[in-house]
Every structure is written in C-alpha cells, then in structure tokens.
Amino acid sequence: MKYEVIVVGGGHAGCEAALAAARKNHQTLLITGNIKNIADMPCNPSIGGSAKGIVVREIDALGGEMGKNADKSLIQIKMLNSAKGPAVRSLRAQADKKIYPQEMLKTLNMQDNLEIKENIVEDLIIENNKVKGVILENNKKIYSNCVILTTGTYLKADILVGDTRRREGPHGEKPSNHLSDKLKEYGFTIKRLKTGTPQRIDKKTIDFSKTSIEQGDNKYLSFSFDNKYYYDKDKQTPCHLIYTTPETHKIIKDNLNKSSMYGGLNDIKGIGPRYCPSIEDKIVRFADKERHQLFLEPESLYYDDIYIQGFSTSMPKEIQDKMVHSLPGLENAKILKYGYAIEYDAIDSKQLKQSLETKIISNLYTAGQINGTSGYEEAAAQGLIAGINASLKLENKEPLVLKRSEAYIGVLIDDLVTKGVIDPYRLLTSRAEYRLLLRSDNADIRLTNYGYQVGLINEQRYKSFEQKCAKVSELTQELKNIKLTPTKEINEFLNSQNSSTLKDGITLYNLLKRPEIIINNIKKYLKNQYNDEILEQVEINIKYAGYIEKALKEANKMNNLDNKKIPDDINYDKIHNLASEAKQKLKEIKPTSIGQASRISGVNPVDISLIMVYIKKEYFHESK
Amino acid sequence: MEDTIVAISTTLGVGAISIIRVSGSEAIDLVNKITKTDLTKKQTHTINYDYILDNNKKIDEVMVSIMKAPKSFTKEDVVEINCHGGIATTNKILELLIEKGCRLAEPGEFTKRAFLNGRIDLVEAEGVMDVISAKTEKSLSLALSSLNGESSKLIRELREELISIISNIEVNIDYPEYYDIKEICNKDILPKLNNIEKQINDIIVNYKDASIIKDGIKTIIIGKPNVGKSSLLNKLLSEEKAIVTDIPGTTRDIVEGEIYIDGIKLNIIDTAGIRKTNDIIENIGVEKSLKLIDEAELIIFVLNNNEIITKEEQELLNKIKNKNYIVVINKDDLEKKLSLKEEKAIYISTVENRGIKELKNEIKKMFNLDKIDTKDMTYISSSRSIGILKETNSIINQIKEAINNNMPIDMIEIDLKQIWNKLGEIIGETYDEELLDQLFSRFCLGK
Structure with missing residues (x-):
C-alpha cells in the first residue's frame, strides 16, 4: 500500500498535519507510538494564552482543528488582557486532559482518507534527495510521496529526575532511538533541547482554604469562529493561586546540587526555554525575589490530578516531596506524578523553507518540537501549515506562506527559518511587529480566504464568513449615515456619558471616535440590529483607525520587500563587496525574498542594496 | 524601499x-x-x-x-x-x-x-x-560623530529608560497573570515622557554643530590700539568678499562683519563701543569687556611682533586661557622684539599679506571644520539628527494626546517603540540591538 502523505507522530502538530492532508483528499497515514497518547497534553492543562490564543483562532480560520477541539473540552475560559487594548486580547482555556485527546481521536477516526497505525519510525527512505517513505522499527518499509515529521520530544528522549537519566518519552513511552542519527547522516544539524514539567497533586489532599480562587470569565467565549459553546458558563472549574514560601526557597537552595540541571547530572547538553524556567532557575536567577506565584490547575473533571503551574523541576523525588509540602495548602499533599526534565533532539530550523519543507530533502516536512518550538499551539500551527503545504506540493501548487503582517503563524515560521532558535521557541506578542493587525477578533477576516482557497474551509462556513463581512460594512455605513442632532434628549444622553454636548449634528461614526463613547451605548440609535461580534469589530476599526492605518503603512513597506523574490540560483559569491558574514548567512539560509534577507542578523542594508542591484542586473536586465 | x-x-x-x-x-x-x-x-x-x-x-x-x-x-x-x-x-x-x-x-x-x-x-x-x-565606513562614522559625546550618552540613557518601560509593558501583556510584576499604566508614563521631551529639547538647543551652522561662531578680535586689529579684520573680510554690515545681530551685539571659512560663518563682534573711549587692554577690569570675552566662542588676540609684551597683555592672556583663542602676532615683516613663553602663535603680516591662510586653518582645526569640509556631510548629519529629534518630540506629543484620550497602554507602547527606534537611528543602534554584531562582523575592531 502506498500513501500520499505519512505523518510521523500523533501530537498536536501531527493531528493537524494528518487532518489537513486527509481533508484535502490525500491518502494519509498517521504513525504514532501509542494511539492512547494521540493529542496528549503532557504538560499544562491549558490551551491558548497571550499570543498563543490568537494562534488557535488563526488555526481555526485556516480550517484547522485545535480551536474546535479546545471548545469541546474546555472547563474554564477567559479573555486575557481584557482591560488592555484589542490588539493584545487573547483567549486562554483550561482544557480537560481526558476529553481533549478523546475528542481529537474521534475526529481523526471519522476522517476519510486517514489511517492510524501504531509503530516507531527509525529511518526514512530517500532517493536522490527526495523522501519516498519511512522505515519502521522492524525494518518494514512504507512508501509515500511526502513525509511530515512531528516527533515532538520523542527523538532520543531522556527523562531526568535528580541524578537519574532514563531513555523514555513522557508517560514512559518508547522514544525513537535512531531517527535523529539518520537525520544527521542526511545532513541535518541536530540540536539538543530540554524542557520540564511540574508535579501533579491529588486534589483531595489540598487545603484550598489557604489559596485564592481564579475564575473564568462570566460570559460565553469560544476559540472557533463556529461560536459553539459546550460548557455552562456558570459552572466553570476554577484555578487556585498560591505563592512559594521562604521554606520552599530554602529547600531548593539547600538541595540545588541534587537537581539534574544543577549538578545532579553532569552530562546535560540540552538548552532549556528562557521563557519557561524551572523553579530552580527562578530561585537562582532572581535570588532577591521573595516569592513566586503558582497556579493550581485542574487537569480533568474525570480524575483528581492538580497541575502546579510554575513549579517545574528536576529535583529528586524526596526533595520534591519536601518542596511541595512547603507550599500553603499543600502541607499534606500527595504527589501523584513527580516533576521531571526531558532532553530531546531537534533539527536546526534554518534548514527549512518557509513552507516547512526541508531544504536538503524534498517532500520531507517537519513541524512542532522537532523544529525547536515549545507549546501545543505553536506545534499545531506548524502541523497545519506542513499538512497544507505537503498537499499543495502533491497538487503542484505554490505553498501557503503567511506574512508576518498577516498572522502570528507567519511570524512564528519566519522566525524559525530566518533567525533559527537557540532555546525552545515560544510565541510572544512582542515578536510581532504589527500586533495591532494580528488580533484575536479579526483572525477570520485575515485568514478565512486562505483556508477557503486551500480547501479546508467548507462552503457553509465560508458563507457565514461572507455574511459577517457584509454585516461589518453595513454597520460601518449605517454609522456614517445616521446623524444625531443637538436635541435635549441627545445632549442629556451625552452628559450621562461624560461627553461634551452637541451644537451641530454629528454622525454616529464620528461620535464613536470620542474615547468615552462606546458602541454598546449608542447602538440604540441604529436602525438595524447587530450581534456583539460585529459591533466589536466595527468599534475597533473606528476607535483605533489612526493606529491601524499607521501599522498598515509600515506593514506595506515590509510586504513590498517580501514580494521582491530572490532567484533560487543566485550566486552570492558573484556579488562583489558583500560582507563576508552576510555572504555566509545568505548561503546558509537561502532567503527567498529581499524581505526575508533583510531580517537575517548580520545582513546590513548595504548588503540588501547590493543584492537588489545585482538581481536587477543579472536577471531582469533584458526586460528593461 | x-x-x-x-x-x-x-x-x-x-x-x-x-x-x-x-x-x-x-x-x-x-x-x-x-x-x-x-x-x-x-x-x-x-x-x-x-x-x-x-x-x-x-x-x-x-x-x-x-x-x-x-x-x-x-x-x-x-x-x-x-x-x-x-x-x-x-x-x-x-x-x-x-x-x-x-x-x-x-x-x-x-x-x-x-x-x-x-x-x-x-x-x-x-x-x-x-x-x-x-560609503559604508564613512557614513557609519559620520552617523556616530555628528553628535558630541555628551548628547550621544544622553540619548543612550533615554533609550535605556524607554526600553525599561517598554519591556515592562511587554511582560504585562505576555504574562498578564503574573501579579507580582508591576503593572505599568498611562499615568506612570506621563512624567517620564515629559522628562524625555525636555531632555530632547535640551539636546536640540545645545547642539554644538547645529548652532555653529545656524548662528555662526561668535568671534572677537582683541589687542592694543594700532596692533593691527582693523587691518586683520579687513584682510579677512576682503579675502572672503563678505558683507560688512551694521545690522544688530540676534545677540544684541554689534556685528561688525560676517566672514565664511569653508562655509562656516564667523560673526565678528565689534568692540568699537568700548574701543573709542577706553581701550579694552587698559580696561580689562571693565565688566562689559569681560562679558564680551566671556560670551565669545573664539577670541583672536593680536600682538605686535615689533613690541615687547606689556603687563596688561600678559594678564589678558591669562584671562582667556580656558577659552577658544588664537594668538596672532602681526607685523611679522618688522623686527622681532616680542618673546612669548610656551605660547603657540600664528605669525602674520597684514602689510605683506602673509599668514592669513594659516590663521584660517587654525580656526578650522579648532572647530573641527576640516573634518566637515571634505564632503559637507557633517552638516547634513546634524540636520538629520535634529530633524529626527524634532520628529521624536512630535511623536511624544501625539502620545500625550493619546494618553489624554485614554488609549490602552499597548497602543501607547507602539509609539514608545517608535521613539526608541528614532533615537536609535540617530546614534546608529538598530531595533534588534544588533549594532555590535554588525560592527564586529563588518569592521575589524579590537583584538
């Protein structure tokens, strides 16, 4: 049996990749070490967060699954930064760790053109630098046109606790021992990365009276633009907040050398994430901080594990017991699972094209932690793009490459392939230059067309999207058309809003520009009714028009550069005067556009000018 | 592009x-x-x-x-x-x-x-x-040299201050549930903005190159009667075909003449008012003459080669020691009777028309004009710096207005980043703080 696409790994990247390819009518095989762990959440029990929540919305707009699946399994949800501007609002949900994988597996099982197989992949079949399939543990070969590697932390995974190192993945699963060596043979640079996870505590043994409660938002929210709600907003499961104590800090300091990372093991090569340090790191690096906050997050409604967010550690078990017992409310807590660090192999993401196809071996794609990222959302986003682009390649079509001004997914992938990673990469709003354009509320407006074009957004969904767009322009027009006159009633209303009264007439549109006026308070003057989503969209467009315009102008400049293509066969050695560092980096990264080249560190504006003049001279001279 | x-x-x-x-x-x-x-x-x-x-x-x-x-x-x-x-x-x-x-x-x-x-x-x-x-090397060194050290340092400090605010806001956005981190709000920013604006204004006002370009160098020629001050002035004026005017200048001083040395204006301030009644040499205690010396950016002190230095002249020389001054010894054509200890001087003869060029070179050296005159680039980069500084202040005013309008902090931060970038442009530091990388990759610096 020959497949069109083989996806290796059933995590968040693998599920999106497999679904995208199968939905685009390509015979797809998903190979996973253990079907039970499909779409597993081995770390925190939450989906979304700052910037990440927007990524989930983007995945949904492109026709991916994560948003829908999170909606089905969430037990608490809130809009982060709701007191700040619209650009930085982002959803974060506590997802039920039992339901999330269960729902995803259901979706996979119901998907046409998709088969799932349990096995371990240890090698690839490669002919003339083109991938032809995979070789399993038992040396059995399976052929395909494209392969997508989404191996997560399973390449030579080592679990580290205190002074012990065991060759296994999360949940004691079997890792792939040879695949990364083979990749190295094929020319990939292999990096060693590390991440970690905290303890899980038995809920029944926690005294919650010593904690403060953290509730979800008191309104219905969803990641997916389907806007379906599977939960009762009045019955959300809360989280709880506690702080480390001086006792905790003392235990950690006294036992620091027993942590795997601080002397417990002397063969640590992996580089851990700067943005998600272990509790040991926090206490060493911020020695003057008296306390660190920890969230107690419920993992599931179906079992009692409580996750201690912010307490990841690689201390020996007996020290972890002491650490946990020093926390308020956890004096008698029972640890169900101990924290650990995990080391794994990853490839150098600079060896990828913007499409996530590798530069060395054609038709081979990689997505997720193998590319050096961390986070479920980052993984899912790459998986979706890899799945789409492998399919487009099979269809002889141009790959889907999102711009930095179009999506956080564009920022993520461009950072990976242009700048590379040193420590596990996490998306942050500050990584986006134009975050005002990349909002949670407008992810569908930005990306639904792409999702529709590649065939992952169905007609029904597209129609409702078009209706939404029509409503937005209708409301905008109505606001421009309706003029309030300085009547007594209107001026009394304005007084009540602490807004200056009218002498002349004013359109609702211009009235809405006043900072103190919100759309919900003036919608009574409209003729037609609009839902909250439309009202919000139009309000943002009007209130922040100045800022949005400025961002668009800047984004256009960058897009112009991104639209200037660099030919594949360009010979940088022939460009005189190019700085040697620039030359070396350009040869390594092989940027496809002037824009991408300009974002490579060590490539200066002068080098860019030289490249542009050279290209014009060599390639376009005849067309003058 | x-x-x-x-x-x-x-x-x-x-x-x-x-x-x-x-x-x-x-x-x-x-x-x-x-x-x-x-x-x-x-x-x-x-x-x-x-x-x-x-x-x-x-x-x-x-x-x-x-x-x-x-x-x-x-x-x-x-x-x-x-x-x-x-x-x-x-x-x-x-x-x-x-x-x-x-x-x-x-x-x-x-x-x-x-x-x-x-x-x-x-x-x-x-x-x-x-x-x-x-052009690379030249433009880089120009960008960095157009500001004096003091102003560059100040801009660097302003950027430091800005980046600490910016990064705090970023952390607030990316880690909204870290309650221990101070939440920066608009009213925290306002006083800092006012301070930044004021400091930028100070830089603009104190811009040395700029004031030289705009207003010229305030110059006085001093010396005993008959030592050749007027002849020297006339020589300088005629050489440069400058306009002799008696229009009151901006500083209330009487400008006797403007001359240009490679495009830079010297405003020669007339000391006539004092000269008529009491010669400046004999009245060094007089408040006004001291004030004049005090305000001058360049003092040309003329001595007579043919005479022994007087006590008053020596005293005056001591008075101007910490100013920009040039000693000019006139009447080089006559017998040398003057002897000066450890004093660099330019010998000229207004009668035989010698030494004027040397004097001008000395002035150029003193004000770094020789660096400028090669390409006229320094003027331009000063105009660039001032232009950007003024643009920065107009952005600050927009931010203040936005704060008044209760714009959310993350919008305000977009503009703060813009100011940070603008200030970086002036001193040649780029957004990603890659300047050092670039400097070391492109130029062989250090060892």
Whole structure:
C-alpha cells in the first residue's frame, strides 16, 4: 500500500498535519507510538494564552482543528488582557486532559482518507534527495510521496529526575532511538533541547482554604469562529493561586546540587526555554525575589490530578516531596506524578523553507518540537501549515506562506527559518511587529480566504464568513449615515456619558471616535440590529483607525520587500563587496525574498542594496 | 524601499543656489507640509514660486519643481526645491523635511532607485554598486560623530529608560497573570515622557554643530590700539568678499562683519563701543569687556611682533586661557622684539599679506571644520539628527494626546517603540540591538 502523505507522530502538530492532508483528499497515514497518547497534553492543562490564543483562532480560520477541539473540552475560559487594548486580547482555556485527546481521536477516526497505525519510525527512505517513505522499527518499509515529521520530544528522549537519566518519552513511552542519527547522516544539524514539567497533586489532599480562587470569565467565549459553546458558563472549574514560601526557597537552595540541571547530572547538553524556567532557575536567577506565584490547575473533571503551574523541576523525588509540602495548602499533599526534565533532539530550523519543507530533502516536512518550538499551539500551527503545504506540493501548487503582517503563524515560521532558535521557541506578542493587525477578533477576516482557497474551509462556513463581512460594512455605513442632532434628549444622553454636548449634528461614526463613547451605548440609535461580534469589530476599526492605518503603512513597506523574490540560483559569491558574514548567512539560509534577507542578523542594508542591484542586473536586465 | 528620501543635490557652500531633492511616494505630501502654497494641486512637470515655512515663519523664497512618477529620474514622485544657497538655509530646509518624515538618502540611493526602477542602464549600475559599498565606513562614522559625546550618552540613557518601560509593558501583556510584576499604566508614563521631551529639547538647543551652522561662531578680535586689529579684520573680510554690515545681530551685539571659512560663518563682534573711549587692554577690569570675552566662542588676540609684551597683555592672556583663542602676532615683516613663553602663535603680516591662510586653518582645526569640509556631510548629519529629534518630540506629543484620550497602554507602547527606534537611528543602534554584531562582523575592531 502506498500513501500520499505519512505523518510521523500523533501530537498536536501531527493531528493537524494528518487532518489537513486527509481533508484535502490525500491518502494519509498517521504513525504514532501509542494511539492512547494521540493529542496528549503532557504538560499544562491549558490551551491558548497571550499570543498563543490568537494562534488557535488563526488555526481555526485556516480550517484547522485545535480551536474546535479546545471548545469541546474546555472547563474554564477567559479573555486575557481584557482591560488592555484589542490588539493584545487573547483567549486562554483550561482544557480537560481526558476529553481533549478523546475528542481529537474521534475526529481523526471519522476522517476519510486517514489511517492510524501504531509503530516507531527509525529511518526514512530517500532517493536522490527526495523522501519516498519511512522505515519502521522492524525494518518494514512504507512508501509515500511526502513525509511530515512531528516527533515532538520523542527523538532520543531522556527523562531526568535528580541524578537519574532514563531513555523514555513522557508517560514512559518508547522514544525513537535512531531517527535523529539518520537525520544527521542526511545532513541535518541536530540540536539538543530540554524542557520540564511540574508535579501533579491529588486534589483531595489540598487545603484550598489557604489559596485564592481564579475564575473564568462570566460570559460565553469560544476559540472557533463556529461560536459553539459546550460548557455552562456558570459552572466553570476554577484555578487556585498560591505563592512559594521562604521554606520552599530554602529547600531548593539547600538541595540545588541534587537537581539534574544543577549538578545532579553532569552530562546535560540540552538548552532549556528562557521563557519557561524551572523553579530552580527562578530561585537562582532572581535570588532577591521573595516569592513566586503558582497556579493550581485542574487537569480533568474525570480524575483528581492538580497541575502546579510554575513549579517545574528536576529535583529528586524526596526533595520534591519536601518542596511541595512547603507550599500553603499543600502541607499534606500527595504527589501523584513527580516533576521531571526531558532532553530531546531537534533539527536546526534554518534548514527549512518557509513552507516547512526541508531544504536538503524534498517532500520531507517537519513541524512542532522537532523544529525547536515549545507549546501545543505553536506545534499545531506548524502541523497545519506542513499538512497544507505537503498537499499543495502533491497538487503542484505554490505553498501557503503567511506574512508576518498577516498572522502570528507567519511570524512564528519566519522566525524559525530566518533567525533559527537557540532555546525552545515560544510565541510572544512582542515578536510581532504589527500586533495591532494580528488580533484575536479579526483572525477570520485575515485568514478565512486562505483556508477557503486551500480547501479546508467548507462552503457553509465560508458563507457565514461572507455574511459577517457584509454585516461589518453595513454597520460601518449605517454609522456614517445616521446623524444625531443637538436635541435635549441627545445632549442629556451625552452628559450621562461624560461627553461634551452637541451644537451641530454629528454622525454616529464620528461620535464613536470620542474615547468615552462606546458602541454598546449608542447602538440604540441604529436602525438595524447587530450581534456583539460585529459591533466589536466595527468599534475597533473606528476607535483605533489612526493606529491601524499607521501599522498598515509600515506593514506595506515590509510586504513590498517580501514580494521582491530572490532567484533560487543566485550566486552570492558573484556579488562583489558583500560582507563576508552576510555572504555566509545568505548561503546558509537561502532567503527567498529581499524581505526575508533583510531580517537575517548580520545582513546590513548595504548588503540588501547590493543584492537588489545585482538581481536587477543579472536577471531582469533584458526586460528593461 | 518605499521610504521617501531627501538629499541636498548641490555642493553645500556659499553658492548662489542649492537644490534639495526629494523622491518617493510621499514626496509631494511631505514637501507640501512646509510650503506656503498647496503643492498637491500643482500639475506635474511644473516649476512653482513658493515659500518654505517653519511654523508659519518664512525660511526662504524658493522655486519648487514637481515631477510625478514615472516621468522622473527615479521613476518615483520627485520634488526639487531650488533655494537660496547658504548652509544655514539649505540645512534648515533639509531638517524640516526630515522632521516631517523624509529619510536622509544614502549615498547613491537616487541612482540606485533609478536603476532598480529601470530608468538607467547597466554601465551606470556598475557605478552604483561602487558607491553603495564604498560609503559604508564613512557614513557609519559620520552617523556616530555628528553628535558630541555628551548628547550621544544622553540619548543612550533615554533609550535605556524607554526600553525599561517598554519591556515592562511587554511582560504585562505576555504574562498578564503574573501579579507580582508591576503593572505599568498611562499615568506612570506621563512624567517620564515629559522628562524625555525636555531632555530632547535640551539636546536640540545645545547642539554644538547645529548652532555653529545656524548662528555662526561668535568671534572677537582683541589687542592694543594700532596692533593691527582693523587691518586683520579687513584682510579677512576682503579675502572672503563678505558683507560688512551694521545690522544688530540676534545677540544684541554689534556685528561688525560676517566672514565664511569653508562655509562656516564667523560673526565678528565689534568692540568699537568700548574701543573709542577706553581701550579694552587698559580696561580689562571693565565688566562689559569681560562679558564680551566671556560670551565669545573664539577670541583672536593680536600682538605686535615689533613690541615687547606689556603687563596688561600678559594678564589678558591669562584671562582667556580656558577659552577658544588664537594668538596672532602681526607685523611679522618688522623686527622681532616680542618673546612669548610656551605660547603657540600664528605669525602674520597684514602689510605683506602673509599668514592669513594659516590663521584660517587654525580656526578650522579648532572647530573641527576640516573634518566637515571634505564632503559637507557633517552638516547634513546634524540636520538629520535634529530633524529626527524634532520628529521624536512630535511623536511624544501625539502620545500625550493619546494618553489624554485614554488609549490602552499597548497602543501607547507602539509609539514608545517608535521613539526608541528614532533615537536609535540617530546614534546608529538598530531595533534588534544588533549594532555590535554588525560592527564586529563588518569592521575589524579590537583584538
């Protein structure tokens, strides 16, 4: 049996990749070490967060699954930064760790053109630098046109606790021992990365009276633009907040050398994430901080594990017991699972094209932690793009490459392939230059067309999207058309809003520009009714028009550069005067556009000018 | 590459006319911001009589040519301003345009655009490559040297302050549930902004190069009667064909004459008022004469080669020790009777017309004018710096307005980043703080 696409790994990247390819009518095989762990959440029990929540919305707009699946399994949800501007609002949900994988597996099982197989992949079949399939543990070969590697932390995974190192993945699963060596043979640079996870505590043994409660938002929210709600907003499961104590800090300091990372093991090569340090790191690096906050997050409604967010550690078990017992409310807590660090192999993401196809071996794609990222959302986003682009390649079509001004997914992938990673990469709003354009509320407006074009957004969904767009322009027009006159009633209303009264007439549109006026308070003057989503969209467009315009102008400049293509066969050695560092980096990264080249560190504006003049001279001279 | 760029396309100096060229999609709009008439209503390929305004103050009477894309040298919209020559005016216009949003063109950039847009041919393009790559070192050193050390340090400190605010806001956004981290809000920012604005204003005011360019160097010539002050002044004036005026200057001093040394103006302040009744030498205690010496940026102290130095002269010499001064010994043609201890001096003879060139060279050295005169680039980079500083302050005012309007902090932060970038542009530090990387990769520095 020959497949069109083989996806290796059933995590968040693998599920999106497999679904995208199968939905685009390509015979797809998903190979996973253990079907039970499909779409597993081995770390925190939450989906979304700052910037990440927007990524989930983007995945949904492109026709991916994560948003829908999170909606089905969430037990608490809130809009982060709701007191700040619209650009930085982002959803974060506590997802039920039992339901999330269960729902995803259901979706996979119901998907046409998709088969799932349990096995371990240890090698690839490669002919003339083109991938032809995979070789399993038992040396059995399976052929395909494209392969997508989404191996997560399973390449030579080592679990580290205190002074012990065991060759296994999360949940004691079997890792792939040879695949990364083979990749190295094929020319990939292999990096060693590390991440970690905290303890899980038995809920029944926690005294919650010593904690403060953290509730979800008191309104219905969803990641997916389907806007379906599977939960009762009045019955959300809360989280709880506690702080480390001086006792905790003392235990950690006294036992620091027993942590795997601080002397417990002397063969640590992996580089851990700067943005998600272990509790040991926090206490060493911020020695003057008296306390660190920890969230107690419920993992599931179906079992009692409580996750201690912010307490990841690689201390020996007996020290972890002491650490946990020093926390308020956890004096008698029972640890169900101990924290650990995990080391794994990853490839150098600079060896990828913007499409996530590798530069060395054609038709081979990689997505997720193998590319050096961390986070479920980052993984899912790459998986979706890899799945789409492998399919487009099979269809002889141009790959889907999102711009930095179009999506956080564009920022993520461009950072990976242009700048590379040193420590596990996490998306942050500050990584986006134009975050005002990349909002949670407008992810569908930005990306639904792409999702529709590649065939992952169905007609029904597209129609409702078009209706939404029509409503937005209708409301905008109505606001421009309706003029309030300085009547007594209107001026009394304005007084009540602490807004200056009218002498002349004013359109609702211009009235809405006043900072103190919100759309919900003036919608009574409209003729037609609009839902909250439309009202919000139009309000943002009007209130922040100045800022949005400025961002668009800047984004256009960058897009112009991104639209200037660099030919594949360009010979940088022939460009005189190019700085040697620039030359070396350009040869390594092989940027496809002037824009991408300009974002490579060590490539200066002068080098860019030289490249542009050279290209014009060599390639376009005849067309003058 | 869609920036609108500006450059002075004629050689700077005291020539009759200077041309300032602007190219890019916003060329007409940006120039329109500083002209009296509405340029957007003008036809393409027309020359228009106009005035350049700075906040309604007339700067110069000019002719403005408009060439709309694609029928222009760069195939972009191009505007050329023909203004009256003279460094002060030309630079002022350049500064205004940068303040309004133009970017100072890199060397060769107009030609580069012309080539990329298919306006000129391959042979010319070879030249472009050379210009582009040759300029790197010079432009970098110029960018860094245009500010004095003090101002660069200040800008660096302002950037530090800004980045600490910016990063705090970023953390608030990316880690919204970290309650232990201080949540920065608009009212925390306002006093800091006021401080930054004030400091930027100070930098603008104290801009040494700029004040030299704009106002000239306040110079007095002192010495005993009959030592040759007037002859020296006349020599300097006639050499430079300068205008002798008696128009009161901005400083209430009587300006006896203006001379230009390589385009930089020396305002010679007349000491006549004092001279008539009491010679300055004999009245060094007189408050006014001391004040005059105090305010001068350059003192030319003339002695007579043919006479022994007097006690008063020696005392005066001590008085000016911590000022910019040049000792000129006149009457070099006569017998040497003067002896000066450890004093560098320029020997001249106004009668035989010797030593004037040496004196001018000394003045150039003293004010670093020799560095400037090679390419006139330092003036330009000062205008660039001032233009950007003024633009920065206008962004600060926009931020204040936005704060008044209760804009959310993350919007405010977008503008804070812009200020941070603008200040970085002046001192040559880029957004990603990659300047050091770049410096070390491109130039062999250190060991």
